[in-house]
Amino acid sequence: MILKTKDDLSLKKIADSGQCFRWKKLEDGAYFVPYKERSLIINELGSGEYELDCSEDEYKHLWSDYLDMDVNYAKIRALADKKSDPFMYEAASAQRGIRILRQDPFEALISFIISQNRNIPAIKNSIELICERAGKTYKDSRGNVWYSFPDASELNGMSDDALKECRLGYRFEYIRRTAAAVSCGEFDLRELRLLDDETCLAKLQSLHGVGLKVASCMLLYGLHRMDAFPVDVWVKRILTDKYPDGFPFEAYTPYCGLFQQYMFAYYRNTSGTDKE
């Protein structure tokens, strides 16, 4: 089908944003996008048109939600004011096209536990290995094989040897225990939806290997709480460099997380050294 939209939607910006680790750019420039047991191949045609290898019906009931198409990002982005916050205006303008995906919560949680103290290529590497070893095998519409991200039970079912092959290092035990807690029902991800942000952060930090940063990433990327504001080494630098007098949270509430994402991607892609 062909999707037409006037709102922000850049596949490249999203793929390079650091919020998801399994989008793949294909030879012809289209992107392969996995979500649970389904996959999408989407190609940007220009002029706000996109080609998707799914039916209108599947788009409406699945991919539209995943891509968060009901939210008007251009309108939110306009909160960045050129005069009062020139850096943010520049960052949001440069990174126009980013959206906060509605990813699978379990995949987001595990992915961001893995992400700690590592760069993005290394994170992608571990996640891909986990999918190959514990996920289910599928073929996309072009006949290429791909592996789903394992659910809690599948991940928990991995042998120590198989999990150690995924190069998790000291995070091995974190992943092991989190998968076990979610799998047996001791930690209920669905229950998180009922909690306010503060309580939700605390609950997530009760998991071994989850601190404030990973918990914040889970809120923003796994639970789509757009006000969650993960502070990592990059954002720390930005806050020091660009906001010595404090970050103006009031100006961006309740979308601080989206603006964090604009800053993060912008700073990483301009001042960063590990561009892809």
Added chain:
DNA sequence: AGGCAGGCTTTTA
């Protein structure tokens, strides 16, 4: 009590 140093696996640049 709460803030800080040191250690942790492995990959990347």
Added chain:
DNA sequence: TAAAAGCCTGCC
């Protein structure tokens, strides 16, 4: 060789 979308433990 240092740094990487950090967290845990022990110490003061």
